[in-house]
Structure formats: C-alpha cells, structure tokens
Amino acid sequence: MYFVLIVGVFVHLTSDSSNALLVNIAWKKPATMSSVFSNETPATNAVDGNTNSVYGKGSLMHTKNNEASAWWRVDLQTQIESPLVVIYFRTDFTLRRNGVQVFTASVPSYTPWEGSLCHTVRDEGANIPDVLNTTCPGKWRYLTVYTNTSNDAHGAILDFAEVEVWLDHECNNGTYGIDCNNSCKSRHCVTSSVQCHPLTGQCAGGCQEGWMGQDCLQECTSDMFGQNCSLRCADRYCKGVSICPPNGACSNGCQPGWQLDNCTQDFWLNMALNKPTKMSSLFIRTSTGRLGVDGDTTGVYRAGTMMHTQLNETSAWWQVDLQTQVESALVVINFRTDYTARRNGLELFTGSEPSTEPTQGMLCHAVKGRPDGKDIPSALGVTCPDTWRYLTVYTQTGNDEWGAVLDFAEVKILVCTSGKYGPNCARDCSDRHCKTSSSSCERVSGTCQGGCKDGWTGPDCSKENESPEDDTQADHALSPGIYALMGAVAGVLVTLAATGAMYVCLLRQGRLPMLKKFIYEKQVKGASDLQPRDQHEMKKYDSLDTDVYYNVITAASNINAGSAQPDTDKVCGNDYAGLDGTKLDNQNYDVLETKVYENA
Structure with missing residues (x-):
C-alpha cells in the first residue's frame, strides 16, 4: 500500500484494488489560540497544509513567552467519529513537546481542558517523535492542544507546525461533503457532472460566471464578476453608471475604445x-x-x-x-x-x-x-x-x-x-481599399495617402461607389402588381378626361334639355333687371370687360320662349344653339365664352 498527498488529501490504495479516501478534515478550518508570539505565527499556520517545522519559515504557530498555560483550538465545523490526529512538532527546538495534551469536545468550552482527554505527551523532548499520531475516539467537533508545562525558562509555550485530523470518507449517489449532504449537480461548474470529489466537490474546470469556491457554490461579491469571480467590476469601461451582473455586462454600452459586453477589451x-x-x-x-x-x-x-x-x-x-x-x-x-x-x-x-x-x-x-x-x-x-x-x-x-x-x-x-484605426480602434488598416495596400495606417481616420482603388471612395477607401446600373436594376425589380395598379390609375384618368370633354361638347351644343331651360330662365330674369345704358356707359363697360350685360340684353330680346335651333345645324365648338341673335351676337358670345351662364 502507499499514500499520495493531493492538497491535503491522502488516497490509500489497497492490494485488492478497492479504494478508500482519507481526508484531512482540519485543513483550512477556523483556528484560535490563547496568545500570539508575532504576526508571523498565527493560529492558522497550523492548518494551512505546510508541515515545514523550522522557525522562521513562516509555517509555525507560536504562543507568547512567560505564560502559565497556552492552548490552540480548531473547529472542524462538523461532528466526526474516531479520526486519526497527527501533530507536526517544531524540529529546530524540541524542549516544548513534553506535557502537551490533546482534548476533544462536541461543543465549544470556556476552558481548554474541558471535554475528553485523548492523549498526553510525556518524556524528554529529545525522545519524543517529531510527528505524533494518535486516534481520538468518540464523536466530536472541536480539538484542543493544551499545555501548562514549562520545559525551559520561558514558561508554558506551544510552537508546532501542523495539526491534521484524518478520516475515512466516501459518498455515494452523486453527493459530497463531510455528511454527504451536498449534490454534485447543484454546483455551478463550467463542466457539469453527476459525480465529484466526495469531500470538497471541487469543480475541475473552474466555476461559471458569477460563482467561486472549490465547489462553485459561493456567489461573487458585488465588486467582482466573471469565471471564479476573477475580474473586478472597477476595471470595466462602461458608459455611465452600470450595475455589475455575474458576467459584468455594461447596461449602457462601452466608453469609446472598449468592446465586449463587459467593456474590458481594447x-x-x-x-x-x-x-x-x-x-x-x-x-x-x-x-x-x-x-x-x-x-x-x-x-x-x-x-x-x-x-x-x-x-x-x-x-x-x-x-x-x-x-x-x-x-x-x-x-x-x-x-x-x-x-x-x-x-x-x-x-x-x-x-x-x-x-x-x-x-x-x-x-x-x-x-x-x-x-x-x-x-x-x-x-x-x-x-x-x-x-x-x-x-x-x-x-x-x-x-x-x-x-x-x-x-x-x-x-x-x-x-x-499598429494596424488599427477609427472609433474604438475597431477597423483594420488591411481592410481598406487603397491603391497602395498597407497593414499599418494613420490611427485616427486611416486615410489612404495614395488614393483609392477603382470603385471605392472615402478618406479610408472603405465606401463602395454606387453604380448607375443598380438604379436600373431597381426599376426592373418592380413587381407586376405595381405595374397593374399604375395601368388602372391611368385608365381611370383617361376615362374621366373623355367624359369631361363629351360633357362640354354637349353643353355647348345645347343638347342638355334641363340645362337649356335653366339658362333661358336665368337669361330672361337677368335681362329684366337691367336698365338701358347710353353709348357712353356701354363703352365704359366694354373697357371694364363687363359687356356681358349688353350682350345678354341683345340676345335675350331675340329668344322665343322654348325655341331652339335644330341640334343638327351646328358642329361642336362653333354651335350657339339656344341663341337666335345675329352674327354679331355670336361673335360677342365667342368672346364671353361661358360668362353668359354665370352672369345671366
């Protein structure tokens, strides 16, 4: 059999190929002590996984000198049963090993010797092994190392390198943890799996964005984001004030010169x-x-x-x-x-x-x-x-x-x-269509110094010229439905024009009986209201283009009520049916055109 040490975990392989996992439950657990010799010798040094046992290497815990007693305690944060306890003593000074006692308890105590005494170290310091191994029976959670023995002139002192608490551990059905009460599926790993490390549940490929910890169950703090919470929100270049979600995306976009959703790449x-x-x-x-x-x-x-x-x-x-x-x-x-x-x-x-x-x-x-x-x-x-x-x-x-x-x-x-230009440096110099191509260019506008290739325009030769053929093709692209609609509109307009022309023709020929009667009544009524005018007044009206009154009187005096010239005598455009006046009258009528109807 042999052991392999992997970040505080031993794997013991037996000859029959069955697997048993030994776990150091004390690793990285909360630790306290009665006093601290210096800032370089805190209680946590004894559960950091470093077993270097020489003072000055930053790996020892050490209480103050000249104390009547000293103690150190670790909280395993769960109840365990009959584990193996291992203590790595200091090796460059051995006098303080004698008199060390190991106590266990299920609840925290006010005095370090409360609980069950598991082991007492008794002998000359030089005869005590550098590494103590002892099994502490029963169920317990707290382990205390205690001494009130002064082996030199400096009082009761504790100074050791590491304490390990080893336990056989195995979980089934996709669970992990000390009590096997965590589901491997509940982790936020980049690569999900139904099986995981039976103690830590560690995600081999790291955590999804917004999560951290060995098992990726701890959310990022408000100032961090990304995979394993490895990126700082303060390092984003968002436009305006933006919250910091798990992926760090900026809600209002990026400041000039930055890209990606989280505005961190430039x-x-x-x-x-x-x-x-x-x-x-x-x-x-x-x-x-x-x-x-x-x-x-x-x-x-x-x-x-x-x-x-x-x-x-x-x-x-x-x-x-x-x-x-x-x-x-x-x-x-x-x-x-x-x-x-x-x-x-x-x-x-x-x-x-x-x-x-x-x-x-x-x-x-x-x-x-x-x-x-x-x-x-x-x-x-x-x-x-x-x-x-x-x-x-x-x-x-x-x-x-x-x-x-x-x-x-x-x-x-x-x-x-080099090789980039324009807003946010998002354009490549090599993508321009300059007459002389180059992978580098002026960094603001990317101007092509030698002009553009045929078919391209703009300072950086990035805009394609519009071809006249494109407009022709666009015209040809009109759908048959558009042509049909245009034809229908044209037909309606032609019909309306023809109808209007026919109406005017019939009107001037007097072939609309109801209208002729209406005109006659209007003319007679208009004539009866007019007063005789001397020649001087007539000339005045002629100059004012109001000779309609004179012509209406003349015409009306020659009209027999209800009479009309035969429609077949005249042609459209030169027919004055409805007026039996002289040729002079007709000439006057030509000048007046349709004013007779309005004024009569």
Missing part, C-alpha cells in the same frame, strides 16, 4: 505608461505622481497605488509629459474607489508646450456631477482632440472639508495599436 497603446510626471504637492512621501502612470488601476488608498496631493489647498494639479505628440487620443482616468467625493470638478487640459500655469492650453473636459461623486463612473474616458504632448489634471473644487485634492489611481492616454 485595441489601445498606452502612451502615458511610465512617462515623467509632476504634481503641485505630496500628501505623503510615497503618494508620488508616478503612481498615476505605473499601470496599476487599483483604486484603494491602502493598496499604495494612488497619487495624492496635500490636504487643505485651494487648487491641485498633476501633469504627465508623453515625450511625443499624439492626435485625438483617448484619456482614461481610474478614480479612487474607496472614497468618491473628489471626482467632481476635475478638469483636463492639453498642450503642445510645457507651461507654468496648469490651466494653460486647451480645456478638453470638465467632470461634473454630485459633490459625493457617486454618479461619476470609477473609470472615465474622454477623447481630447487635436495634437498635443502634455496632459494636466486640475481641480479647484473642494467637495469635502479637506479643500481641493487630487487622489486617483491611474491615467491612461490611449492611441490605436
């Missing part, structure tokens, strides 16, 4: 990285301006990654020299995330020459929002136009009691990497 070259900086003042010696261009976007002050100006100032500024000119570059500021009140009021200035005044140059952007800054995104992106070399971040806004202060994590000044 095609940018950071021109500000590790470039020279200067600032108006220092908060402390380590909060220098270079932290604003070191590539670390961590926005927590205690992480030591932020620049920070002095408090109680009326204004503050920070400047970076790119050491080269850039054109229409994207500026991204990663703000401090554990305190948001100093975002509002920041101004960005650009310039081609160094200046003694921070506000000289061109104002690119002013950050405006609430004084507490909570409506301003933690990563702000803005494109600063024209050609420039220096960027200055400036503020004279006091959003809290400490005056105008700058404290941000990082400033990035981004241009497209």
Whole structure:
C-alpha cells in the first residue's frame, strides 16, 4: 500500500484494488489560540497544509513567552467519529513537546481542558517523535492542544507546525461533503457532472460566471464578476453608471475604445505608461505622481497605488509629459474607489508646450456631477482632440472639508495599436481599399495617402461607389402588381378626361334639355333687371370687360320662349344653339365664352 498527498488529501490504495479516501478534515478550518508570539505565527499556520517545522519559515504557530498555560483550538465545523490526529512538532527546538495534551469536545468550552482527554505527551523532548499520531475516539467537533508545562525558562509555550485530523470518507449517489449532504449537480461548474470529489466537490474546470469556491457554490461579491469571480467590476469601461451582473455586462454600452459586453477589451497603446510626471504637492512621501502612470488601476488608498496631493489647498494639479505628440487620443482616468467625493470638478487640459500655469492650453473636459461623486463612473474616458504632448489634471473644487485634492489611481492616454484605426480602434488598416495596400495606417481616420482603388471612395477607401446600373436594376425589380395598379390609375384618368370633354361638347351644343331651360330662365330674369345704358356707359363697360350685360340684353330680346335651333345645324365648338341673335351676337358670345351662364 502507499499514500499520495493531493492538497491535503491522502488516497490509500489497497492490494485488492478497492479504494478508500482519507481526508484531512482540519485543513483550512477556523483556528484560535490563547496568545500570539508575532504576526508571523498565527493560529492558522497550523492548518494551512505546510508541515515545514523550522522557525522562521513562516509555517509555525507560536504562543507568547512567560505564560502559565497556552492552548490552540480548531473547529472542524462538523461532528466526526474516531479520526486519526497527527501533530507536526517544531524540529529546530524540541524542549516544548513534553506535557502537551490533546482534548476533544462536541461543543465549544470556556476552558481548554474541558471535554475528553485523548492523549498526553510525556518524556524528554529529545525522545519524543517529531510527528505524533494518535486516534481520538468518540464523536466530536472541536480539538484542543493544551499545555501548562514549562520545559525551559520561558514558561508554558506551544510552537508546532501542523495539526491534521484524518478520516475515512466516501459518498455515494452523486453527493459530497463531510455528511454527504451536498449534490454534485447543484454546483455551478463550467463542466457539469453527476459525480465529484466526495469531500470538497471541487469543480475541475473552474466555476461559471458569477460563482467561486472549490465547489462553485459561493456567489461573487458585488465588486467582482466573471469565471471564479476573477475580474473586478472597477476595471470595466462602461458608459455611465452600470450595475455589475455575474458576467459584468455594461447596461449602457462601452466608453469609446472598449468592446465586449463587459467593456474590458481594447485595441489601445498606452502612451502615458511610465512617462515623467509632476504634481503641485505630496500628501505623503510615497503618494508620488508616478503612481498615476505605473499601470496599476487599483483604486484603494491602502493598496499604495494612488497619487495624492496635500490636504487643505485651494487648487491641485498633476501633469504627465508623453515625450511625443499624439492626435485625438483617448484619456482614461481610474478614480479612487474607496472614497468618491473628489471626482467632481476635475478638469483636463492639453498642450503642445510645457507651461507654468496648469490651466494653460486647451480645456478638453470638465467632470461634473454630485459633490459625493457617486454618479461619476470609477473609470472615465474622454477623447481630447487635436495634437498635443502634455496632459494636466486640475481641480479647484473642494467637495469635502479637506479643500481641493487630487487622489486617483491611474491615467491612461490611449492611441490605436499598429494596424488599427477609427472609433474604438475597431477597423483594420488591411481592410481598406487603397491603391497602395498597407497593414499599418494613420490611427485616427486611416486615410489612404495614395488614393483609392477603382470603385471605392472615402478618406479610408472603405465606401463602395454606387453604380448607375443598380438604379436600373431597381426599376426592373418592380413587381407586376405595381405595374397593374399604375395601368388602372391611368385608365381611370383617361376615362374621366373623355367624359369631361363629351360633357362640354354637349353643353355647348345645347343638347342638355334641363340645362337649356335653366339658362333661358336665368337669361330672361337677368335681362329684366337691367336698365338701358347710353353709348357712353356701354363703352365704359366694354373697357371694364363687363359687356356681358349688353350682350345678354341683345340676345335675350331675340329668344322665343322654348325655341331652339335644330341640334343638327351646328358642329361642336362653333354651335350657339339656344341663341337666335345675329352674327354679331355670336361673335360677342365667342368672346364671353361661358360668362353668359354665370352672369345671366
């Protein structure tokens, strides 16, 4: 038989090929102790899986000196029965092994010696093995290592490397855990399986987005997302303020220059990285301006990654020299995330020459929002136009009691990497249709310097010319139904025109009996109301084009009631049936056309 150690788990293979799993139940479980010798010797060192037993290697627990007693305890977080307990003693100093006692209990106790005494170590320290193995019977949950024995001049002390609690373990029917009460199907693994590790339920391929832990049952905290909760929400470049779902998707899209649903991928070259900086003042010696261009976007002050100006100032500024000119570059500021009140009021200035005044140059952007800054995104992106070399971040806004202060994590000044151009650097130089093809190009517009190939237009030769043949083909593409409708409309119009012409013809020939009677009555009535006019008045009316009255009187005096000329005597267009006047009358009628009907 032999043992294989795999992250705190022994697998014991027997000669008959049956499998038995030995599990170290104490691994990574909560541990406490009576006192701590130093920050490098906490209680958790004894359950971290490291059995290195030499002091100074960061693997020992160690209580204080000169104490009357000392204890260390682990909570296994479940009841177990008769496991094997293994203690790895310190090997570079052996005097403190004698007098060590091991107690077990089902409930926590106020005194370390309460419960069942499992084992007492008695002998000269040098004669005690480096590794203690003992079986502690019964059912219990808590294990305590205790001593009140002083084996040297420094009192009762505990200093050992590791405590292991081994238990045979096996689960059936797709379950796992100490009590086999967790279902393998309930895990959020990338690769699902009905079988899993009988103790930990570990997902071999990692967790789905939004989940973490060995068995992928722990949801991501609110500031993390992605597989195994490995990505920070603060590292997304969302447009506006966006919640952070398990997949990190930005609800309002991405800021310029970023892509994917979670706005974490770009095609940018950071021109500000590790470039020279200067600032108006220092908060402390380590909060220098270079932290604003070191590539670390961590926005927590205690992480030591932020620049920070002095408090109680009326204004503050920070400047970076790119050491080269850039054109229409994207500026991204990663703000401090554990305190948001100093975002509002920041101004960005650009310039081609160094200046003694921070506000000289061109104002690119002013950050405006609430004084507490909570409506301003933690990563702000803005494109600063024209050609420039220096960027200055400036503020004279006091959003809290400490005056105008700058404290941000990082400033990035981004241009497209070689081979990319355009908005978000999303276009490939090689996709243009230039006369002279090239895999690199101008990073803003991608302009083809030598012009476009035939059939293409635009600065970057990406727009295809429209062919006149396309319009002809579009006309031919009209459906038969459209042609039928157009024919029907044309037919109706022709019919209406012919009917109107016939009506006018019949009207002028007087072949409409009811209308002739109506005209006669109107003429007679009109004539009876007219008064004689002398020649002078007639001439006046003639000049006013109102001679209709004169002609109507003349015509009406020659009309016999109910009489009419035969319709067959005249032709359409020159027939004056209904008027028995002279040729002169007819000529007058020609001039008046149809006015006789209106005025009569």
